[in-house]
Amino acid sequence: MTILVTGGAGFIGSNFIFHMLGKYPQYRIICLDKLTYAGNLSTLSPVMDNPNFRFVKLDICDREGVYQLFEEEHPDMVVNFAAESHVDRSIENPEVFLQTNILGTQVLMDACRKYGITRYHQVSTDEVYGDLPLDRPDLLFTEETPIHTSSPYSASKAAADLLVMAYHRTYGLPVTISRCSNNYGPYHFPEKLIPLMIANALADKPLPVYGEGLNVRDWLYVEDHCKAIDLILHKGRVGEVYNIGGHNEMRNIDIVKLICKALDKPESLITYVTDRKGHDMRYAIDPTKIHTELGWLPETMFADGIQKTIRWYLDNKTWWQTIISGEYQNYYEKMYGNR
């Protein structure tokens, strides 16, 4: 079994590679990644010497390069994590999101059609469903919830999902799609809420909370997401969408306060800043389908997962301090300087 994992030098893709190589030592894993600002080759250093692992620096939009890789490796399955993933960046510059997230997905699926695969899996997001009101805790996203996007990022992911389903219906490509809620855990890029707050708190810098901090996200430990994708690849039904989430809704402000407490930092570091444009209020996944069909359940409770995550950032300062010492400073200044 050879699996092509795109975007494997990023947060979730790298965790997925570690999971797969650990659980299936006989599988060959090829990681294709462009190494954008969000991709980090050092993340993959624990597996670089594994004879069943190969890293290829490549853009998923590079049709010729992708076809050549398929010629060489003839993957059985493709799992597409490669994407521009940060909502705030999509608001500043949508174009690269459309390029990578939509057209890159098309190139990968064209290669799958040309060379043949047993499964193309698209890693999508709960953001394609838009948001839910705060005063209706009974409402959750199911796989039948209409697509209703808010940001250029979520619109690009929704467009890709529609294209994946079109390739299934029109060309019979054996596809699956998963739509997961917010992940947290090791190797999370420090532009995202949880690692950003940990890094800033450790440096006694302001903790920028958008709006009033009342927006709700449904947090899942990254390993649980990886296990769900593993199950979908092996047991999921072709042509189906599976929602992934663990009923763990939390307000942003409560997460930030919890991080302050865990690091013994004062809440006075919390700074309320101008809200994100088009800010989604609440995400909440109904995972009934993946639970009943595939037996998936989250294994890491938030109270444990967040402590493990904070511990990881304390133990791996070089990893994130290297990231925030370069180009990231320009990004941070632009995003938060006058906010």
Ligand code: NAD
């Ligand atoms: P990330 O930004 O940490 O990593 C993205 C990776 O893709 C990076 O390694 C980057 O170099 C690579 N990449 C970007 N453009 C590329 C291109 N054109 N060609 C090849 N590689 C390219 O993202 P993440 O948080 O790990 O998210 C991975 C996937 O999961 C994305 O598709 C995202 O939409 C989805 N997702 C993320 C979350 C979350 O909470 N982070 C939740 C649900 C779904």
Ligand code: DAU
């Ligand atoms: O729901 C899945 C999605 O989760 C994924 O598809 C995206 O790729 C991933 O980035 C994530 O999107 P969010 O926008 O929910 O994550 P982010 O960490 O950017 O923000 C989480 C919440 O915290 C959101 O309500 C905005 C808020 N926030 C974020 C940052 C970076 C702040 O208040 N301050 C900040 O500095």
